[in-house]
Amino acid sequence: MKIFQKEMQLPAFNRGFHLITRNIVDNFPELAKINAGMLQVWIKHTSAGLTINENADPTVRQDFETFANDLIPENYPHFIHTYEGPDDMPAHLKASIFGVSVQIPVSGGKLNLGTWQGIYLGEFREHGGTRKLVLTLFGI
Numbered sequence: 485m486k487i488f489q490k491e492m493q494l495p496a497f498n499r500g501f502h503l504i505t506r507n508i509v510d511n512f513p514e515l516a517k518i519n520a521g522m523l524q525v526w527i528k529h530t531s532a533g534l535t536i537n538e539n540a541d542p543t544v545r546q547d548f549e550t551f552a553n554d555l556i557p558e559n560y561p562h563f564i565h566t567y568e569g570p571d572d573m574p575a576h577l578k579a580s581i582f583g584v585s586v587q588i589p590v591s592g593g594k595l596n597l598g599t600w601q602g603i604y605l606g607e608f609r610e611h612g613g614t615r616k617l618v619l620t621l622f623g624i
Contacts, residue, residue: 486521488514488621491528493614497607499571501535501545505602509595512619516593521623523595526585528616531575531609533582539602552578552606575608582606590623 492511494504508525509515515523527534538544556574563573586603589596597603605615 485622485624486517488512488517488619490514490619492617492619494605494617496611496613497605497615499549499607499610499612501548501604501606503539503545503602504605505539505595505597508603508617508619512621514621515590515595518590518593518621518623521590521621523588523590524585524620525588525603526618526620527605528618529584529612530579531572532612532615533579533584533606533608534586535582535604535606536586536588536597536601537604538600539597540600545604548604548606552582552608556581569610571608571610575612578606578608590621 490512492508494507525534537548556577558570558574560574565573565576588603607615
């Protein structure tokens with residue numbers, strides 16, 4: 485079994501959901517060395533998340549953002565963790581709900597995603613800045 489691990493930094497994104505599949509593939513050439521295995525993508529932040537969903541129609545990502553903001557609004561009057569701004573506590577909750585990691589099968593040196601699937605970064609802060617990912621790839 486082969487194991488590769490790499491930390492990479494994403495550019496700063498605006499608040500919302502962003503496809504990062506290409507960022508990951510372009511920065512992890514070791515994918516080509518795995519015939520059958522698994523890639524885990526982990527984000528090292530508590531105010532952003534990861535998920536897999538529709539990669540073609542950008543309105544899906546807009547709807548994700550709308551739903552997440554309706555589910556956890558910034559003006560919720562009972563939040564007490566507000567030292568870093570009104571979007572901080574909602575961002576922590578959204579990250580916990582959406583999750584901080586995804587796993588993708590690797591087949592023939594490529595991510596084995598469905599035709600319409602892509603990896604999303606959920607940026608839940610207005611000014612989240614750059615985000616760091618840990619990529620762990622293992623297989624044969």
